[in-house]
Amino acid sequence: MGGGVIRDRLMATTCQPPTAAPEVSSSSGRSSTEMRRSLKVHSEAERRRRERINAHLATLRRMIPDASQMDKASLLASVVNQVKDLKRKTTARTTTQAAAAAPIPPEANEVTVRCCCASTGGDRATYVRATVSCEDGPGLLAGLAGAFRGLGLRALRAEVASLGGRAHHEFLLRKEEEDGDLGAGVRLMEAAVRQALAEVAFPEMARGGSGGSWSKRQRLLEARCSVMYSV
Template sequence: MMNGVYSGSRSRKRPSLADHLYRPSNFGAGTFPYVYGGIFRPLPIPSSGAGVCTAGEVSNGGPNSHHDFLEAKALAASRNHSEAERRRRERINEHLSTLKRLLPTTNKMDKATLLAEVIHHVKELKKRAAEVAKGGPIPTDCDELSVESDGGDERGRTFIRASVCCDDRPDLLVDLIRAFQNLRLKTIKAEISSLGGRVKNVFLVTSEEEINCDKDETQSINCVQEALKEVLDRSALSEFSSLRNSVSNKRQRILLFDSCSS
C-alpha cells in the first residue's frame, strides 16, 4: 500500500510558479491574467458587448475614453454652431426692425412683405430724387456750359435751353440777360440756384423771329453758345483779377509792415 501511495504521489505533477500565478483566485474579481515581460499581470475583463481592451486602452482610461472625447468635441461644435446661428438671426431681426421703422406705414407684416415694401419705397425715393435733380439744378465745382434745342410749339417758335455754371459774381446775371438780348432772344423761363459761392443758371429762351429750317436752328444754338462762352470767360477773368488784386494788397501790407518794423 505504501508503494502504491508513493507511486501515485510521484506521478502527480508539482504545480509550477506559472500555474500558481494563473489561478483565478489570485486575482481580483472581473480580471484575467496576461503575460508582460515574463510576468503575469491582471487585466480588467470587458463587459458584455464590448471588445477586448488592449494595454494602451487600459493605460488611457478604458476603451470608451476616445469615443467620449469625440462625443464631447461634437457636442461643443454643435453648441458653437447653435450660438452663431442664434446671433445671426438676432442681427437679421434687428436689421428688419430698422427697415420697418424707416417705412411710412406701421402695419404689421411678415418678412417677405416687409422686404417687398422696402424695395418699393427705395424705388420711389430714387424716382423723387431724379425729379428733384431734373427740376432744381445744383451747382457743381466745375465750370459748365450747355446749349441745346428744347423743341418748339404750334406757332413755329423754337425753344433753346441754355445752362451756365460758374463762380457767382454781382454782374453775372446782367451779362447773361444782355447776351440773350443781343441775339434777339426772349427769356421764357429762368432757374437760378446757388451753393457755396457757385451758381447755376438755366434759361429757356426762344427767338423773336421764326426759324424755318434746321440749319437756322443749329446756327442759333452755335450763336448762343459763343455768346455765353464769352460771359463764362469774362467770369473766369474777373475771378483771376480779384485773386491778383488780393495777392497784391497782401504784398503791400507785408511791405508796409516791414518798413514800419525797420
Template sequence: MVSQALMLDAEEGELLKEPARIGKMGISEAKAFAALKSHSEAERRRRERINAHLATLRGLVPCTEKMDKATLLAAVISQVKELKKNALEACKDLLVPMDDDEVKVETYFDRTLHFKASICCDYRPELLSELQNAIDALPLKMVSTEISTLGSRLKNEFVLADRRNKNALDDAGAIQLLTNSIHQTLTSVLEKGSASPEYSPGTTLPNKRRRVTFFDSSSSSS
C-alpha cells in the first residue's frame, strides 16, 4: 500500500505532500496526520478572519484600498486618535460624568465674584440632600446648579456668588481661602459616600442619562 505523509508549511499554514513511501500507516502516524490537518484548518480560518477584519477596516478608513497591512493599521490608529480628539472637543462644554471621582472649583467675575464648583461621583440616594446641606452652610448664595447622570455616575455643577458687594472679596488671600473651603466641603461629601458601608456602587438612576438645570430666581436680579 502506498501512503503519503504530509508536512506543514510554516509560512503558508498549509499541508504539503512529502514524497511517497511504501508501508502501512501506523496509529501514531494517523494521529500526527490528524493533528497537522486540524492545525492547518485552524490557521486557514484564522487568516480568513484577519483578512475579513482588514477588509472591514479598509471600508471604514478612506483611501486605504492599496495599503499593505501595516500601513492600514497605522492609518486606522491615526483615524481613531482624530475621532477621539473631535469627541473630546464636542463634549468640552457638556456636563458629562466621567469615570473618575473629582471635585473642581474655579473663580470668575461677572459684576461680582462667582465660584464654579463641580463634583463627579457615583450616585447614592442621599447625595443630593448632602450636597444641598453642604452648600447652604457656605457664606455664598447659589446662582444655579446643573445635574447630569450617566448610568450610576453623577456630575453636579454649581455656580455660587458672594453674598456681599463686588468689592467685598478683593483680597486674593480671602478668595483663595473661600475657594479652599468650597473644595473641602464638596470633598467631604465625596469621601462620605466612599466610606458608607451601606452604599452600593451598583445603584443606578431610573434613566440611562438625565440632565436638568435649576436657576435661582435671585440670579436674574441686579
C-alpha cells in the first residue's frame, strides 16, 4: 500500500508540463533595433564627413607647392598665408588701377569749349562741353560757377581733379535757346565761355598788358550773348 502511494506521487510529478520560458518584452526589442539603426546612421555620416575632409585636404595639397609631406596643421597654416598674400596683392592692384583711371591734371594751361544745339519737342537748347586746366587755388571753382551763371548756363555734370597744385575741370552745361540764328548763337557762346573761363583760370593774363583789351572784348561778347539769349 505504501509503495503504491509513492509510485503514484512520482508519476504525477513526472507528468507535469514543463514551465514555459519567460517572454521577451516587445518594447525592449524595438529599442534595441532602433539603437542599432541609429548607430549605423551615425557611422555612415561620420564616414562621409571624413571623406569630405580628406577630399578638401587633397585639393589644398594640389594648390599649395611642396605640400605633399605637410601635416594637416602645417597645410592649413600655409593656406591661410596664401590667402592673405593674395588679398594683399588684389588690394594693391585695385589701388593702382584706380589711381591710373583717375584723370591727372596736365601741366599746360588750357581752356577748350565745344557747343552744339539740340531741339526736342519744340524746345531748343545749346549744350556746352568745357574743360579748364590751370593752377589750383582757393575760389577757383566758385569763380568758374559764377562765370557760368553770368552767361545763363546751367551745369549738368562736373568732374574735378586736383594734384600737385594743378587742377583739371570738365563741365557739361546747358542753356535754353530762343528764336534766332543758331549758328551765330553757337559761335558767340563758344567765344564767350572761352573768354569767361580763361579770365577766371588765368587771372594773371587778365591783369597783364593786354588786360584792358581782354576785359573790353569779354564785356562786348557777354553783352551780345545777353541780347541773343535773353539772359
